[in-house]
């Protein structure tokens with residue numbers, strides 16, 4: 001499909017410094033560059049909707065980076081609301097921790113960073129691997145702390161990597177692509193509510209951009225690829241898919257086992273914690289979806305379904321209703337490296353301005369929010 005690669009819009013977070021310090025290589029605020037991959041040309045409702053969703057995130061986070069989104073609006077399979085994919089890269093655990101520490105700007109960031117595993121590797125509590133000591137592919141979980149590839153590697157969406165300074169802030173490559181199905185009946189404007197029988201385009205777009213920003217779990221890879229039909233089971237060192245958000249994923253069992261994170265593909269309850277699993281960040285102990293195949297039937301890259309935890313719920317609200325972003329959504333993205341404009345700052349960081357630099361690798365994987373799920 002031909003792609004018109006003109007920049008549709010650049011969205012600047014509102015910032016006094018943005019007005020003062022604009023230079024050729026200084027980015028002020030979170031900028032989304034939207035590129036039309038089909039059906040999102042000038043003057044279209046879809047462009048209005050995607051622009052509103054990007055503007056929302058720019059109003060919540062002020063990382064000085066550019067995020068490049070290819071956006072489309074075209075006919076897809078009848079049960080697919082939309083499809084999205086992100087460009088990803090891998091980093092050593094040590095380099096990620098250093099970046100997270102340098103990027104910390106809120107009290108919650110500091111809590112997160114201070115509770116990341118010490119040393120150069122982390123342990124996981126997982127199952128269904130080929131080298132599971134309980135038997136190849138066993139559902140019984142075990143502690144993996146042998147320090148090989150999956151214990152030393154982070155995989156980040158490029159937008160998330162930019163946010164913590166692991167990728168050049170204005171790297172021009174596509175960070176994510178999002179296409180919505182033009183066959184559904186959408187409402188493109190949240191400001192006057194969502195019309196009866198219509199689906200909240202902006203809310204769904206906010207959700208998909210949230211994934212691109214790093215609201216994603218590598219447990220989905222374990223869950224999807226472990227069945228024999230997918231070539232599984234695989235050895236645990238092949239699962240170099242642990243994300244930043246996975247360091248907020250715990251279970252009572254993973255804590256008992258002494259693991260740094262819960263990475264099991266099963267239905268056990270997993271909770272959201274920003275202090276290394278010591279305490280849950282919100283009420284209850286069952287906050288994460290647990291997987292399409294072996295979990296609760298929802299992708300692990302979401303909150304638990306239908307608990308109103310946030311817009312990163314795996315299913316959209318009913319037609320006629322607005323999808324709502326919660327403080328929990330913002331907290332999750334805050335602690336994986338986004339600078340929340342409303343977060344309580346660390347006193348010592350008030351005067352710091354982050355300088356962004358560094359390196360990236362190329363590695364693309366597609367994620368798809370399936371069916372009526374997101």
Ligand SMILES: [Zn+2]
Pocket residue numbers: 207211301302314369373374
């Ligand atoms: Zn989703």
